Amino acid sequence: MKQVFFHKGSILVEDVPAPMASDGAVLVEVAFSLISVGTELAGVQSTGESLVRKALRQPEKVRKVVRMVAEQGLSETMNRVRSQTGQVLPSGYSCAGTVIDVGPGVTDIAKGDRVACAGAGYANHAEIVNVPRDLVARLPQGVRFEDGCSATVGAIALQGVRRAQNCLGETVAVIGLGLLGQLTVQIAKAAGCRVCAIDIDPARVELARQFGADFPINAGSGSPLSQVLDVTDAYGADSTIITAASQSDAIVQQAMEMTRKKGRVVVVGAVGLGLQRSPFYEKEIDFLISCSYGPGRYDPSYEEDGIDYPYPYVRWTENRNMQAYLGLIAEGKVDFGAMVDGVWDISDAPKAYASLQGEGGKKPLAVLLDYGKARATDKRQTRVHITPSAKIEGKIGVAVIGAGAFAQGVHLPHLKKLSDTYQLVAVSDIVGGVAHSAAKKFGAAYATTDWREVLSDDKVDLVVITTRHHLHAQLGMEAAKAGKAVLCEKPMAMNSEELEQLVTVIEETRVPYMVGFNRRFSPAAAQIKRALPGAAASRSPLVINYRVNAERLPPDSWVFGQEGGGRVIGEACHMFDFFNFLAESAVEGLDVQAVRAHGGRAVLRDNFSAILRYANGDVCTLTYASVGSDALGKEYVEVHCGGASFVIDNFKNLTGYGAKGVGWKSGSSQKGHIEELTAFAKCLTERGKWPISLEDLVSASRLSYEVADRIS
Numbered sequence: 001m002k003q004v005f006f007h008k009g010s011i012l013v014e015d016v017p018a019p020m021a022s023d024g025a026v027l028v029e030v031a032f033s034l035i036s037v038g039t040e041l042a043g044v045q046s047t048g049e050s051l052v053r054k055a056l057r058q059p060e061k062v063r064k065v066v067r068m069v070a071e072q073g074l075s076e077t078m079n080r081v082r083s084q085t086g087q088v089l090p091s092g093y094s095c096a097g098t099v100i101d102v103g104p105g106v107t108d109i110a111k112g113d114r115v116a117c118a119g120a121g122y123a124n125h126a127e128i129v130n131v132p133r134d135l136v137a138r139l140p141q142g143v144r145f146e147d148g149c150s151a152t153v154g155a156i157a158l159q160g161v162r163r164a165q166n167c168l169g170e171t172v173a174v175i176g177l178g179l180l181g182q183l184t185v186q187i188a189k190a191a192g193c194r195v196c197a198i199d200i201d202p203a204r205v206e207l208a209r210q211f212g213a214d215f216p217i218n219a220g221s222g223s224p225l226s227q228v229l230d231v232t233d234a235y236g237a238d239s240t241i242i243t244a245a246s247q248s249d250a251i252v253q254q255a256m257e258m259t260r261k262k263g264r265v266v267v268v269g270a271v272g273l274g275l276q277r278s279p280f281y282e283k284e285i286d287f288l289i290s291c292s293y294g295p296g297r298y299d300p301s302y303e304e305d306g307i308d309y310p311y312p313y314v315r316w317t318e319n320r321n322m323q324a325y326l327g328l329i330a331e332g333k334v335d336f337g338a339m340v341d342g343v344w345d346i347s348d349a350p351k352a353y354a355s356l357q358g359e360g361g362k363k364p365l366a367v368l369l370d371y372g373k374a375r376a377t378d379k380r381q382t383r384v385h386i387t388p389s390a391k392i393e394g395k396i397g398v399a400v401i402g403a404g405a406f407a408q409g410v411h412l413p414h415l416k417k418l419s420d421t422y423q424l425v426a427v428s429d430i431v432g433g434v435a436h437s438a439a440k441k442f443g444a445a446y447a448t449t450d451w452r453e454v455l456s457d458d459k460v461d462l463v464v465i466t467t468r469h470h471l472h473a474q475l476g477m478e479a480a481k482a483g484k485a486v487l488c489e490k491p492m493a494m495n496s497e498e499l500e501q502l503v504t505v506i507e508e509t510r511v512p513y514m515v516g517f518n519r520r521f522s523p524a525a526a527q528i529k530r531a532l533p534g535a536a537a538s539r540s541p542l543v544i545n546y547r548v549n550a551e552r553l554p555p556d557s558w559v560f561g562q563e564g565g566g567r568v569i570g571e572a573c574h575m576f577d578f579f580n581f582l583a584e585s586a587v588e589g590l591d592v593q594a595v596r597a598h599g600g601r602a603v604l605r606d607n608f609s610a611i612l613r614y615a616n617g618d619v620c621t622l623t624y625a626s627v628g629s630d631a632l633g634k635e636y637v638e639v640h641c642g643g644a645s646f647v648i649d650n651f652k653n654l655t656g657y658g659a660k661g662v663g664w665k666s667g668s669s670q671k672g673h674i675e676e677l678t679a680f681a682k683c684l685t686e687r688g689k690w691p692i693s694l695e696d697l698v699s700a701s702r703l704s705y706e707v708a709d710r711i712s
Contacts, residue, residue: 001379003433004125004349004369005088011350012088016432017449018380019130021103024306026136028117029379031145032343033095033125035367036153037179037356040091088437092125094118094152096145097371100380105306106133114139116151118293118322119303121431123152125349127371127379130430133306134296137322140330146343146368147329150183150336154325155293155318157183157243160268161191162316163290164239168192173228173237173258174213175251176244176269177204179365182339184243184268186211187325190333196237198224199244203362211335228258236260242267249274256280266290293318300556339365346371382450384432386439391459395423396684399454399484401475402467403429403438406489411464412442414674421681422462426454451475455482462684465489468563469570473498476513477505485512485684487677490573492701494565499701503694512690514680515697517577521672521679523664524637524654529582531662533642540642541617542582546575547636549628550606560605567606568708572624576707577692577700579612579620582639587703589613592710595627610707 001018004011021027099113109115115136117123122131139148157180166172172188174181177199188195189212197208200220209216217227228237240255242265249272255265256275261283267273268290280287295309296302296318302309309317316324328334341364344352352367391397398415400407415422424444428451429435439447445459454460455478463479465472465488473493479486492515493499506513519525533539550567558564580587595607606626613619633650640646644659651669656662679691 001127016436021101027101030097093120096148118152155321159294170238173240181243239264294321399426407466518672520581521675544620573704576703585614585616
């Protein structure tokens with residue numbers, strides 16, 4: 001299928017694999033999509049910016065990169081940054097079309113329904129989109145696709161009016177008469193308000209007058225403030241809604257001045273927010289920000305998990321705002337079609353975006369992409385071929401399932417470095433653009449959105465699973481049943497029940513199986529292992545202290561949800577495997593303590609200490625904290641045994657005390673990722689023993705479940 005992308009300041013139309021309907025989502029064949037002039041021009045420009053300019057705009061990301069350099073070194077950091085920069089980025093966030101499939105869990109939308117779709121990353125400029133149910137609204141009878149594709153922007157305008165809490169007969173000033181402003185004017189009129197429509201463009205002011213604005217005000221030919229005061233008997237507007245886009249602080253200050261005492265100012269557009277105390281303070285004005293489409297926006301539990309807000313308590317969610325806006329179109333109270341300045345075929349998307357610059361200084365309000373001409377093509381193909389390369393004899397054919405930041409920043413670059421051993425056959429991802437971009441970048445033969453295709457490909461010997469955690473066990477079992485070797489990122493499974501099912505399949509199929517417990521393969525761990533005095537059964541006991549200073553994540557991060565399982569299961573399993581690797585013994589005792597929030601109201605599940613006692617006498621302590629300083633490195637390990645001590649500092653250097661010949665230093669964090677790939681390749685080519693025994697894989701996993709259970 002065809003999809004539109006931003007790339008280095010330009011527009012690309014690419015043929016990418018079509019999506020499939022995922023859990024709780026709706027698959028839609030798009031008829032029309034709306035190009036949002038302001039938002040999308042900014043998107044094009046941002047992809048053309050240098051890293052320096054982006055850094056100046058986003059200092060918080062600079063701090064994150066600085067920390068990454070300190071922890072992982074410049075080389076590894078640059079690999080991660082390159083994986084995120086120069087990518088093709090999907091464009092669009094508002095479209096309409098016909099439902100062609102629904103995913104599991106969707107019961108109130110059916111094939112053939114005419115719908116509007118919302119959401120950046122979902123309602124893209126693409127022939128087929130996969131959109132979560134709560135971001136899909138049915139089109140009322142009589143509403144055309146050409147009008148329905150504006151539902152996202154319409155919901156934004158409607159939410160701004162709701163935030164202003166306007167009552168019948170009140171005066172509303174609307175500053176900025178672009179697409180959002182014109183829709184706001186019409187919605188405010190439908191709500192029974194008197195509207196002052198303000199802009200410096202006379203043509204846009206005139207259009208607002210045609211849409212019913214009571215007081216069209218040309219800001220370029222007089223003082224908007226005095227004109228608003230004139231029509232409100234010097235009281236000022238009851239509310240002022242800012243739909244303009246400008247970095248200037250003057251607009252918000254002007255809004256304060258033209259709003260009556262105890263009135264409301266609502267910011268919908270992107271404007272400077274340098275507020276002056278007067279008249280904000282003197283008038284006791286309520287200053288409000290309108291969050292996009294409405295309640296539910298940016299809440300993963302609502303948008304992704306489909307958990308709706310109760311109707312009696314949250315009357316107007318983003319989905320219900322979309323429905324209400326579409327209802328206004330159906331009733332003839334909003335005229336979107338009058339604002340459409342151009343309709344382009346999707347193949348001509350670059351020309352459509354070029355038209356946004358306008359001719360003679362006149363920029364269009366709305367431009368649509370039409371998908372009708374492409375309907376004869378096979379849009380539902382889930383595989384797109386990149387290179388016609390044949391399988392090379394003697395190399396391990398690899399398919400990567402899940403092409404997110406980790407895969408593109410770690411595994412795919414390392415597979416490329418090890419191209420003498422591995423051959424990248426396919427990249428699979430639920431998002432077609434992501435799969436296609438990664439496949440092109442790293443030289444795969446094809447990209448696909450259907451992971452089943454790589455399991456049926458006889459050129460694929462090894463499947464690398466780098467999806468979100470909740471899919472690991474299922475994909476691992478399916479790959480093993482297909483006879484593929486498996487390298488799965490941690491965790492191995494999300495719980496004991498999944499683990500038992502997976503182990504049964506592994507034992508039945510006997511395929512080589514490995515979990516990405518990479519730290520045991522690090523240069524530092526290898527040196528310590530060689531330096532330990534004697535075999536595990538005969539040497540003196542080990543005492544290991546492992547401290548993790550983890551990044552603090554927001555409570556709504558996917559890591560803590562159903563897809564992540566929490567940081568104990570999702571990351572601490574690494575540390576438990578490290579302990580098992582050095583101890584070479586069974587755990588016979590476990591003590592766990594977790595930090596509680598103030599007053600003991602809640603457990604901070606990523607702040608805990610776990611002490612493991614092994615049958616051979618070894619004692620290993622993991623201290624995991626997310627409440628520490630960003631200035632401190634992430635991982636610090638002390639290993640003590642038989643008069644010798646070893647210290648690993650963030651896997652960048654190793655210092656030995658009382659142990660001759662032990663010491664290592666690197667400019668970057670070396671946690672064993674490339675070494676684990678090398679070790680697994682040897683296992684596959686020489687048909688030798690697994691780099692990590694199944695017993696060890698299961699042990700580390702079970703430890704993580706037990707610790708997580710004790711913390712909760």
